[in-house]
Amino acid sequence: RVIHLNAAAAQLAPALRKNELAQFALRSPEIITALREAIATTEPRRATYLDHVPVDRWMELVITPVPVPTLFGGTDKCMLMTFHDLTPLRRVEEMRADFVANASHELRTPLAALSGFIDTLQGPARDDPRARERFLGIMHTQATRMARLIDDLLSLSRVELSAHVRPDTCVDLIPIIRQVADGLEPLARERQVVIEIQLPETPVMIAGDREELLRLFENLIENALKYGASGGRVIVSLKEAASGEGAPEIRVLVRDFGPGIAPEHLPRLTERFYRVDVGDSRLQGGTGLGLSLVKHILNRHRGRLLIESVPKNGATFTACFPQVKTPVAA
Template identity: 55%
Template sequence: MASAVILTGLVVVYEIPVWVGLLCFTATLAATLSIPRNSASRRLKINAQRRMRRMWPGTDMKVTVDALPTPCFVADARGITRYVNARAMEIYPGAKPGDPLSFSLRAPSLLEAFDRACSNGTAERINWIEKVPTETWLEAYIAPIHEPGPQEGQTSSRKPAFVLVVVQDQTENRRLERMRTDFVANASHELRTPLASLTGFVETLQGPARDDSEARDRFLSIMLDQAGRMRRLIDDILSLSRIELRAHVRPQTSVDLCEIVRHTNDALGPLARDMKMTIRLDLPETPVMISGDRDELIQVTENLVENALKYGSTGEVVDVSLTSKQMGEGEIAWELAVRDYGEGIAPEHLPRLTERFYRVDVDSSRAMKGTGLGLAIVKHILTRHRARLDVESAPGKGATFKVIISG
């Protein structure tokens, strides 16, 4: 603009031809445009672009994080959430970019590990427990993500551009570990008791009761009962182990559920007569064909009916019925119900009935020669068959065990 004003003045004052002035103006404009831009301005623009890249992760990072099956958060070094993958949105519905990471992940140990990762530039792995709404074990892996350094293969020594936080739920693994530990402890305890009894009676027979025929007969009878208890316990432990090994393989053999129930009725008929009880069957007239393992399903029905006979003996009758259920969209399931009319089960015991070695009444269970593993075996067999067990009971009103299995 200044050049244009000067040239205009020269044309007017010194009467320079207009075409000469236009030629000079054009040359001046061309020279001005050819001058490089201010390097400081260019640096400001580049720095602004870099700041934007540091503030929000790129598309490649987002795609990679979305591909992970676990909850993932991408935050900056200040702890502000910059991206949340789809899995994290499912588990932490309130999480959103722009909020502090502490809004979603409130564990103090995790936030401390986050600060250490930012300060030291090294990855951190921490574990913590959340008590609400249920006891949950969680593990977080916190990894700083640095910008590339001036040379290939190097990273910047400053704070990381982003920090990746990966959260994994370890609850199922911890529960399985605890269950395994409890199982070993309980099994050793259950075996130790009859073994101690056998040892004590043998020592007595070898010592003070060596020549006492009456005591010998009584002790040998008790020893036989204790040996039988150990045998039943070992058989149930081995049976449970075999079922667990095949838990992921669903049976493909076609079996008749009605025939299985009738077989159980024949097998337990003598026990029912000895206990002066009656097993009443209510079965369809036509065969009920399902995919299953015959021996395992017989084990399920025998266990449920035998429990009903033993623990519902005050009711004198056990009802066993098999009915169809509509599950929706044309899918049909069968419900095998075993009901007794005994004393019933208190509500606080119902959720734990299928736990290993859990007994509602320890003395009564041992008197009935129970091992505490029967319903645990039933649960694992039904899990293999993609079936479920429902229990309905109340004190004084008996109990009903229902097996729902797909046709």
Template identity: 60%
Template sequence: MALGDASRLAEDTLRERLVGARWILGAAALGLGGAAWADAIEPGTAFVIGALIAGAAVLPARRRPVAAALARFAGEPKAPPRADERLPALVRALPEAALLLDARGTVVAANAAAVGLLASVRVGDPVSFAVRVPEVLEAIRAATADGVARRIEFAERVPIDRLLRADIVPIRPGLLRDGAPTEAVLLGFIDLTPQRRVEQMRVDFIANASHELRTPLASLSGFIETLQGPARNDANARERFLKIMGEQARRMSRLIDDLLSLSRIELNAHLRPETEVDLVSVISHVRDALGPIGRERDVEVAFDHPPAPVNVRGDRDELIRVFENLVENALKYGGAGGRVEVGIVREGPDVVVSVRDYGPGIAPEHVPRLTERFYRVDTAHSREQGGTGLGLAIVKHIVARHRGKLGIESVPGEGSTFSVRLSAASAAGQKQMTDQ
């Protein structure tokens, strides 16, 4: 506000006061002989007399607007909120779950994350109503008594199995003066469940990978020692052992290739492919490549697709890897039905590719875990077929990179259906591919 604006505001306010005073005097003059007396009086005198008559009726009613206007012009700051008002607001703004407790353990404030984590928490209730962990409650009492912060890790089984960490920080008045009594307690929660699950997955992965590599290595080492010793001059044993050694070497090679492929896919998981790929061409290539396996097992691979190209945005090599794994699994594990059906259908803006077999099917308890690394329904049978336990994990990560969805349906005794849903490319892009 400029100085001239402040002056005009003060003048207008003073003029308003004078008019009000004259009206008060006019009302008083009615009892002294009429309104003419009030009109004849000088404005300055009217203001003084009106103030004496009205007292606080004029000036306090508007709370001294001239002083307020000058204060606004000078930029006078408002009084800051008290500390006991700021602290609950700060707790409610924290991104992690947090509760503010008074010295008695009553919940004073709770943020949205804490309400989501502890559904039973209510402001005004004792904290024991929401947190029923004796170690945490004892730590709160101890922190309130001695003013020392504490950290507790605890597990919950209800409503879900999870691991949490509680940070208990006592708050003293002022600048945390030593010896001052505890005024409040800040109770924060961190969900450690995702972190521990990642750690467990890493440990399991290393253990499984080591086991998968150790078995063929042990076989190779044993056959080499045999060939160097008792079977040194046995031609028949040498031929038999060399064949097994070759199979074990190829098994290790496939495992290492799958591990490297999985690593590359995870490295680029945030980058969605943008090249247009014709799925009819991709699956035709897969069908031709796996034809010898189908003929060897006497399994027919049927392919039902639209006459025109069906384009999606993706990486051709990765999509070939997806459908090779799915069709090869159907041939190896579901080929007992003598037929594998591959189909492409359009569903609105999406394209759905399904691979169905008529084999023994998969029990329901195994279906949710099929895409885990090294998970096998039948470990011995999988190894006999040359599987590494990583095929469906690779499929899942490639489909996720393409922003698609992998579906698995299976009925024991009736076979299994694996489906991949991808977003179709634009109509303009499909026309361009057709013209080419």
């Protein structure tokens, strides 16, 4: 039976109650086995397990028998259960492996192009001003692409590292979306696309990380401007709705009127480095990480991404966020 638990334990296992049996609240087989063994042997036990709710977390449990004095002068053996969250360490290990594999694969193409043009400029095109200007322009584009790729990989790594920690700051979505749209106005003019903003005048508050939300909307609106440019306009709107479970949520919709996306591609769009058209993506300066980053940011905010598209009739990307029920500390 539970004698005492601190706030962190109550947050980890909300079903834990004082004076009630621990195994009813701690349902992981690894925990129950370790606890029974510690009680039977009165020796310390250690166990690791994966907690799937609300997000995947790797935990380590240390059970230490502790003698506690009784009212009548004797002692009872109590079990001190200490939980350690190993998730940040595990995520760092996974990210290191993913980063090396992904970066080496994606950086090889622009690096090969840079090396080839450098060799050409040092050799056959050494005294050709026109070729030099053209090659330097291509080299600048490839270097910019590498820098953006590294920036996206680092952003993805940072979000994944804190995926199990939900943001607790209250932010207003309206100025964030407007800031992103204003910043992308030059790209819109270049692509001859009009960004239509349909947002309420009153604040719309959610629990969120401002910098991550800026990155999220930047990716969604920039994708619409690049891949839906032929439609001539992009609509960014906001509405209140209910999730599948009936919980109130805020939805931000980014709709383009471009060529749309074939149905077979929709389930895989948020995979790292997945592209509908590799050549077109690279031509547009895409890294293949934008929607993966969007998905991970939404996961951290306990939200979700909806993608709807009809070929030749544009696409709508919807970011859904839980509504703030009570004031959140700033």
